[in-house]
Every structure is written in C-alpha cells, then in structure tokens.
Amino acid sequence: MFRRYDKPGRPRRPSPKRHAFSMPVREVFEVRIEKMVQGGEGMARLADGRVCFVAGALPGELCKVAVTFTKKDFSRGHVVEVLEGASPDRVEARCPLYGKCGGCSLQHLDSEKQAEYLAQVERENFRRIARIELPESFTVHTGPAWGYRNRARVVVVCDQAGDKPIVRFGFRKQESNSVALFKNCPVLTPALNEFLQGKAREIFAGKFRPGREMEVNLFDNGSGEISYYYEGMPASEFSENAVSVAEICGKKIEADASVFFQSNLELLPALVKSVRNAVDEGLASGESSDEWLIDLFSGVGFFAAMLMDKFKRVTTVEREEKCLQHAKVNLSVTNGTTDSAINGKIENVSAPAEEWLARNVMDIPATLIVDPPRTGLPKEALDAIADSSVNRLIYVSCHPVTLARDTALLAEKGFKIRRAEAFAFYPQTPHLEMMLVLAR
Template identity: 30%
Template sequence: MSSTEPLTVRAERMVAGGDAMARLDDGRVAFVTGALPGEEVELEVRNDRKDFVKATATEILEPSDDRVVPTCPHRREGCGGCGWMHFDTDAQVAAKVEIVAESLRRVGRFDADEVERIIEVGDSVSPFGYRTTIRLVGMTGGGVGFREERSDEVVAIDHCQVAHDNLSNVLRGISVAPGVELTLRTSAATDGVTARWTRPEDRKRRNEKRRSNAPAGQSVSGLPEDVHIGDRSFLVEQIDGVNLQVSAPSFFQSGPAAAELLVDAVRRASPELETADHAVDAYGGVGLFAATVMRGARRVTLIESARSSCFDAKENLKHRAGQGDKSVEIVRSDVGDWKPGEDSDPIDVVVADPARSGLAKPGVAAVVRMDSPVVVLVSCDPVSLARDARLLVEEGYRMESVEVLDLFPQTPHVECVTRFVRA
C-alpha cells in the first residue's frame, strides 16, 4: 500500500494512546490520529504494517456530534500539546473510561462483567488553566513553542490555554536559544515560578557524564527577576492543607487540582490508612501521599529513586518527628530493589505511584515481598495498569475497584486509582 494513498474508513472507538480505531477493507486495524468515534474520514497512512496501519485523518467526511473546533489558535496551527482539543470534554471522559475498561479486558484478560462492576468514573480538573508545569522548546530567533504532534517541528506560541496564567505571562517576554528545552513551573499557592533548561550540548554531555560551564544567559533571557532559576530552586505548593516543597527537577502532578483529586481518590481507596501501623509510599516522589493520606499511620516508609524528590520528601515529612511515636523513613532506592528488613513492622497498606511504564515485574515482585493486605496502585497508563493488575492477581491479590480520573483534559492521558486486597 502506498504511504500517500488516500483511504476512507469509519472510526469505531478511541484506544490507548489517543487514536481512533477503524478497519480497512482488507480487515486490518487502522489507528487514526485526529478521528473520533463514528466519523467517516479520509486518511493518509504513516506506517504500513502487516497486521495494522497507523494513519492521520486528512479530511473529516462525516463529523461526530462530539467534534468541536479547538479554541486555541496554536492547536489549530499544529501544536501537539492538546491532542484531544477537537473532542468535547464530556465525551473525553467517557472515552477515557472505556479505554481503561477495554485495556483491562483485552490486555489484563479480566472478565467484562467484572470490569463493569468495579470501574468508577472519578472527578476531573478544569479543562483550562490547570497545568502548573510546561516544557517549551527554543526556536530560531529566540521564540518558544511546543512540538507538533508526532514531529520534532516546533509551533511558536505566546500563551497556553491549559497552563496557569503565571506561566503564560512569563513565556511572553522570554527569548530562548534554538533547541533549548525550558521547563517552567509555578505554584498556585504562592505564585512563585521556577525555570530550568537544558541545551542540546548539555544533554550530550549529560550522557557522557560531563558538565558545561557556559553562561546560562546564552540560552535563556528575559525571565522576570523573581523567577527562581536552576536545579536547586524550589516552590511551595499546598495540597490537602499541607505545604509541600517541590524542587525544579522533582516530579509533581499536572497541578495542585490534580494532586488534590488524587489524594482524595487514594483516601477513598485505602480507608485503612487512618489507623495503619505501617504504610509504604512506593515511588513516593516529594511525599504527596505520605504527607497527606498517611498522616494517621504510626510509621511511614517512603521509597523513591530521584535525589531531588528525596530531598523534598525529607523537608515535607520532617514534621512527623514532633508527632510522638509517629516515625518516617525515606529510602533512596529503586522500588524493585527494596526489601523490608527482618525487624520491620508488618506493612498494612502500600500505595504505589510508578512512572508511565507501571510496576512491571520488578515492581510487582517488590510489592509482593511487602506482603501487605491492601495495595493501592496509581497508574497513568491504562495498558500498564492492565498488565500490573494481571500480575498482582496472579500473585494472590484481588482487584476491588478502579477509579478513573481526568487530570489531563484536552489530552488522551488518563489516571487511575486501583484498590487490590490480598485474596
């Protein structure tokens, strides 16, 4: 099949990754970027495989009632940051729930009736202005932008509709050298802003374990004087009534609204935390869960591999030292390498929030070694959730509930909080 030959298909449903699934006349599956369920579209094949094709919708012949015109001019120009902005926001949530359910059925091999019984529709953040961290790319002439969808090309921007206003205000006045990747983060609690960046040569040196001594001003200029610059800069965000230090290199959720919804969902999934003797916050980051939903636990062990996040977690959990017999241990380690000590108290609840790749076999093995009767898994990818759920079930756990949250409106990203109990 020619990669430029136009074809007409009828899209069936959305799938993990954000494309719509359709079928070609020869029976193969087509994953179509830009199409919505029910639409008849003309497409152009990007990747022609034996069993499937990847394609892009080039013309919408019969649009869905759920199709809307993107409100952002940068999205209409090709910005890849909001790949679902042409999709009605209510329909986005329904599609994400179905994507999670289909992943559990197809990848996890769970019974359809069981999935329907345990899956729940959770809350969503506001569809605009929710992101407090964005990553930009410098352009020729000093402008900044976001990359196009599935491309290294950069679309120039002067604001971002899904970003906090503080960030849009900053990016309008800056100049960034070509190829430099600039990460901006703001605090909704204090309005502070941090900035850190890497140049192409820095990324090469980092791979070679070398550092650059070139002046920072050669890469980024025009930042307001009150912006905190560099890896040692940090902000303070408030979640669930707790002040959390977040260093510029540390991972944090898409924004405080997302963090609040996650904390609430984890609390619903693990009521045992209120009276737990020992709780484990695996992939604990800056201590989001340890500092909030685990406040009632007598002992907390936080496991995290990133140095900056461990540094933040120590600051965010130091208050436990003044809470009588409540203790906290922060372990810098890969979760897959950690084992409870022989004299460790039995673990009552494990909350695990791994990266997009999920627990995988090493993480599942570590969770099983912890021998906790309750495991709460926070997943940001429906396919990795399905794989992890199957592995945990094969190790003697039962999946009791799956709450689907929309923390990234206008994108196909979906978050799930899943409760497992030892069978």
C-alpha cells in the same frame, strides 16, 4: 467501509509512534470509525483486515483518512475530511497549533465528553490486556478543561535581531526535534502563559547562545509563583528560582522544577481525598495496618505527606536523589503532624523501589501506595509485593496500559480490584490518572 484513493508508495521506515500529521501521506482511504482506542485515536478496519488507527476521528464517523504509516497488521493515519455522520461530540479545536504541536490530541472532542470516552477506553484496555472487568462503580473525576496545566517543559528559542535578543517559546512536535512555537497555550495555567509572555523573556534573553534551543521545565505553584529549571543551571540560580512550595490540602509541599510533580493542582485534592478514603477503608477492614505506610516511587514524598497523620511509621522510596531533601522537609513533623511519636519513625530512602522491596521483606500487613512512572512496576517489585504480607495495595498510575498489565500479574497472585477511580488530569489529551485499590 473501505476505498483506496492512491497506490501506496515505497514504504519508508518512520517510527509508528510519530505523530500521524507530521509524516508523508502514503495512501488515502475511506473508513468508518468503530471506536476510540488508547491514545485517543479512532479505530477502523480496512478491507484487507488490517486495523487502522486514525488521529482526529470519532466513533461512527465515515472519514477520508490519509495513511502515513503501514505495517503488516496495522496502519496509522489522520482525518482529512469527515464525509458522513460527523459525531455530535465533534467540536472545532481551540488552538491554532492543534495537529502540529505534540501536546494535545483530543481538542476535536467536546471537553464535556472526553472523560466518558476515556473511561470507555480504560474499560476496554482492562478487558483486552488484563481480561478483567473494571467495577461498575468506576468513575472519572473531572476538573477544568482548559488552563489547568501547572507544569510543562517548553523549548526556549533564542535569536538575535541586531543587538536585540529575541526569545520565543514552543513545544516539541511529537517524536520530532522541530519546535511548534506558540504565544499562548490554552491548556497551560494563566500564570504560566503570563510568565512566558512577560518575565520569562527577560530571564532567558541573553542566557543561551543565539540560535540555540534550550528545554526549560516550568512549575506554577498555584499561587502565581513560577519556578524554572534548565540543564546546567548554576547552583545559586537553582536555589533562588527552581525551588518552590505548593499548598495542597492544607499542607505545604516543597519541590523543584527539575523533579517530578503532579501537573493538575486543581484536581489533585480529589485524588488525595480518594487515596485517603482508600486508606481508611483498608484500616477499617483490617486488610492493612496503621503500623507502617510505605510510599514507593514517592517523588518528593507527596502521598506520604498527605497520609502520614494516619500511621505510626512511614517510609518513602524514590530513585532520584534530588527528591530526598524535599521529601525530608515535606515529611517533617512540623508539616501538619501533631503526633510526636512518629518523629524518628520517618525514613526517606533513595533507592530503586524494586531493590528496596527485595531487601525489606514486609512481615506486617503494611499499607502500600505505589505511583510508578509510565513503565509501570518492575517485575522484581511485583514479585516482592506478591511474596510480602501486603494484602492491600493502592496503585496510582498515569499509564493505564501498564496498569492493566500489572493488575493482571497481581491478579495471578490473588489480588482483586476493590475500587477503580480515574482523574481527568490532562484534558485535551488522551491521558488519564488512575487509582486502583487491589486487595487479596
């Protein structure tokens, strides 16, 4: 269904990634939404065959859509009005900043239904990108829909009213430098909101020059302790206020607010349980061995710390040198491992994973877990895994598109999906955490 309201203006050159709501409207159409796609947008087809991605739309709805970006083969826009057939899963967004702040884009969809929609999107991603069907058993583990996010990067805006410093907080608008100021963010943990409304104002008042905006990383360790980090933080302030310890599945995991850490502590134990089960299945089947666990893209050594009790030797590989010290602490034999034989057989490496893999050809069927950034596995890493004696790989991913791409490449080398699970780590956003077990 298609109707044009306005003539298109002279095309500008905005980035296609910029948030549809923040861009000038170029034309308005009526379209019927066919399905939800990666990124949480509704997909519709215009009369001329172009695909239109519509923010804020749900499948089945007839929407008036303001188009804000047009290319030869696709357009992008946002819902102005649902004209007919509003989805029964549509709800009022909870946050007054919805559509302005770059953080959430699924608040218009019932929280109870988000996992179901995103699972469908994942299935389609794998069909489209990898030409692979996810197993029937593919499930999404869910946790709290609000107040879950224990880690965030906020913008601190410092001003001065006479002698009095004024400190406010916001999030960057998507692909934009402007800031959406907030008082209370419904996806942040209550402890983070409380910190921002109270102690954070004292901490940051006078710290940055008036008129200056500073990005600050915040981390809630799940026990009400908030740590923070900003660029240029003095070493003494860093050691007192950036470093933190979270207790996860009975283990104490040290990290600091400047490095990667998982951002949904409530659902994290479910992922740990699935990863441990996946390891047990590999060991029981003989596809992998307990001789050697290799945790690639290991951050502070999180997965290795959760799995080390099952192995005789453990190696973590992480590019960020800042993670190394934490990984050493997290994998120390005092952290839950009673087997003193592993002492001296723990190796924490600071190097790009692809370089380490190329230098260390694995000639035993080691157990390999990888958790790369959104860009997925570098080609050299994929090649090295394919050439090694690794027959079983646990792949944790926060970006299903690169996961599907890498799965297709590994499939060419004989790997098949044994198990697929997802974790709704980021409700109100279109992101899912995935765990695949691949074996050959």
